[in-house]
Amino acid sequence: MMQIAPHLDQLPPYTPIEPFEVLSARYGRAPHEIIKLDANENPYGPSPRALEALAHLEWAHIYPDPESRALRAALADFLGVPMAHILAGAGADELIDLLLRILLRPGDRILIAPPTFGMYAFDARLNAGEVIEIPRRPDFSLDLEAMEQAVFTYRPKAVLLASPNNPDGSLLDAGTLARLFTWPTLIVLDEAYIEFAEDGGRLGERLSSIRAPLERENVVVLRTFSKWAGLAGLRVGYGVFPEWLLPTLWKAKQPYNVNVAASAAAIASLGDLDTLAERVACLRRERARLLALLSTLPYLRPIPSQANFILCRVLDRPARVLKEALAAEGIFVRYFDTPYLQNYLRISVGRPEDSDTLIAVLRRLGDDSRSR
Template sequence: MLSPSPRFNDFPPYTPIEPFEVLSARMGIPMERIVKLDANENPYGPSPKVSKVLASLPFVHIYPDPESRALRERLAEFTGVPVENLMAGAGADELIDLILRVMLEPGDCVLNFPPTFGMYAFDTRLNAGQVVEIPRRADFSLDLERVLDAVRRYRPKVIFLTAPNNPDGQLPLPEEVEALLSTDALVVMDEAYVEFTSAGGRLGERLSRIRQVLERDNLVVLRTFSKWAGLAGLRVGYGAFPGWLLSVLWKAKQPYNVNVAANAAALASLQDLEGLAQNVEKIRQQRQELFEQLCAVSFLKPIPSEANFILCKVEGKEARAVKQALMQEGIFIRYYDTPLLRNYIRISVGRPQDHQALMDALRNLEREA
């Protein structure tokens, strides 16, 4: 009898966030009334240049460039990293999977610091690796002593570090990054939200470590167009890699991984950096305004964030009940009820009108208490 590998018998699936049309149909609420603050998407959408280029794609019937050459050349200008060290992917998610596919043998260890982005553990298990988790402290900082002890004990092949981290939005300390880079493991820094950092410059260039890949044989830096450029639905990301690793990744990569629409949209975004940087700055400003508003809600304890979302501890109520009450108003947020995130919610930064609807609903919940 045919059957899948037994390692999938208890395999935990990844739980994705659902799109507008699914939420609209489920709740019976028109899509235009939905306030979607659950997936860290950019509320301002892509550059107008993207809509224009997508309306006139000339070669949809032809396979895309398997090496994404035009995109990588433009990314080299944008990042200061040579084209020879860059690879584009169907979102940074594809690159995470690809790295693990070429780095791991069955049973090899990957070091992970939960709570953090769930795809690191998911893809490690998918590629028959062993996830070694060193939980963060209560303030979401790394427990560096335990981390380095785990490095000595388990000798991980790969270490994942998100900067800023999801779901708390905090940056790792420079000394923590340096300590990890001093190990023999491949350190994969996921900078999906670096463009939103307050000290990162126009689009995160001051804080990004992407150029350090040229100096560090054990550093990979991943970036994405999903957040700052508003291209989450088109799935396009990229990474900077040391030469020894990239030569292997080219062998293992699916040949046509970045489709023609995603490629064109990414190129158009890179032609409108000033316009997109203005959207990023609006999100930074609205993050601060939203944080101050959430601080005034009696049952929420928000955590300062350097990303485009704010994590809040719910006190005196159940986080799940808060989420469900907001859903009834067409407002969607993320909630957590795990050992490391007991009774938390995460709210993506939206537009002023989104925040007004959210705050009205939260104040109604306060009055009902």
């Protein structure tokens, strides 16, 4: 009798965010009437040069370069990192899965610090691994002492951490990173939102650990074009890896994993950094404004963030009720109610007009609640 691998029987599915066309059909609103603040997408979209590259795509009928050489060369110039240490993927998500696929044997462990990005645990379990969870403190900082003890007790193959973290937007400081790097395991830093961090330069350069894998054999750094470059729909990311991992990664990856459209748009984005840096600066400014506006609402407790989203605790009602009330108004946000994150909404930073509409609706919903 044919059977599925036993470890997959208990694997909970990952819950993705739905696109405009699905939301449009479900709620009976045209896509331009929807304010989509649920997936940390860039509301300004791709840069003009990226759109031009897509409009003039020449070789869509030819398989892409299996080594993504043109993209990796452009990334090497952008990062100041040797091309040989760079691997491109169909989003950083693919690289997380690929890395865990080559590291984990059945029963091997990874260590994470929830609440955090759900794909770390999902991909570990998909690859027959086990997940050790050391919860964050109430202020979302890492419990470094407990994590360090878990590293020496359970010997995880990798520790996966996002900086800034999703969903709270907290950034790992230099002292924390230095301590993490001393641990006898692979430290995987997911920098999907590093470009939005304050005091990090135009695009997070001063805060990134992107060169650490050149100096340390136990550090991997992952980044993506989805957020800062507005290419979420094209799925293109990259990682910088220590030398010892690369031969196996190259053997294990799918041969044509980065498609020609994604590669062309990413390369064009790297040639349009002034435009994209200004958009990132706009989102940083709007994040500060949105935080101030959300702080005026007595039933929400927003948390300062270094990413392009703000996490809010809902104080006076179930967060799901508030999420559904916003959806009825055509505004979509992310909802959390888990053992590690109870009764929270995560709101992506949009354009100023998106924030204005959101706040007006939230004020009305607050008034409605008090009048009952």
